[in-house]
Amino acid sequence: MKKVAIIMGSDSDLKAMQGAMDALKALEVPFAVRILSAHRTPEAASAFARGARDDGYGVIIAAAGKAAHLAGAMAANTLLPVIGVPMKSSTLDGLDALLSTVQMPSGMPVATVAIDGATNAALLAAQILALSDDALYQRFAAYRAAQTAKVVEKDKRIAEEYSCL
Ligand code: RP5
Secondary structure: OOEEEEEEHHHHHHHHHHHHHHHHHOOOEEEEEEEEEOOOOOHHHHHHHOOOOOOOOOOOOOEEEEEHHHHHHHHHOOOOEEEEEEEEHHHHHHHHHHHHHHOOOOOOOOOOOOOHHHHHHHEEEEEEHHHHOOOHHHHHHHHHHHHHHHHHHHHHHHHHHHHHO
């Protein structure tokens, strides 16, 4: 099956991206994790994006903070879908990274999730891959059903514990 690439601008992004790795593991989606920077290692970053499809990737998740150009730089060098994750790594609480990631020019899309939205990035990547993978679609459906069941259970417990009727 196609792999997901999780690219980060720095190892300081690793902790915030743990949720993406956890979600992909839960869904049994293979993934690689790399540190590549649009600014510090621009040639390696663009080479990765150019070769990603031939290397078996189906989606690229790109996480970066501050002047976050990584997702856009990936998108500029591949036809694969790119999901951007703005990192809350600066004194501006990630608003800088959010705007840098989401405000792509027309014709060059990056699907941007919330600041530090690593889990949703992984789920979106899985949904994209599930379009052509029925087994993954079924695993994703089970993941959603389990999530729903957890909320129903919490509702029951909280209603019992806190309601005063
Ligand atoms: C970005 O700058 C990285 O994605 C990271 O979020 C931020 C800070 O990087 P470090 O200075 O911690 O390496 O490029």
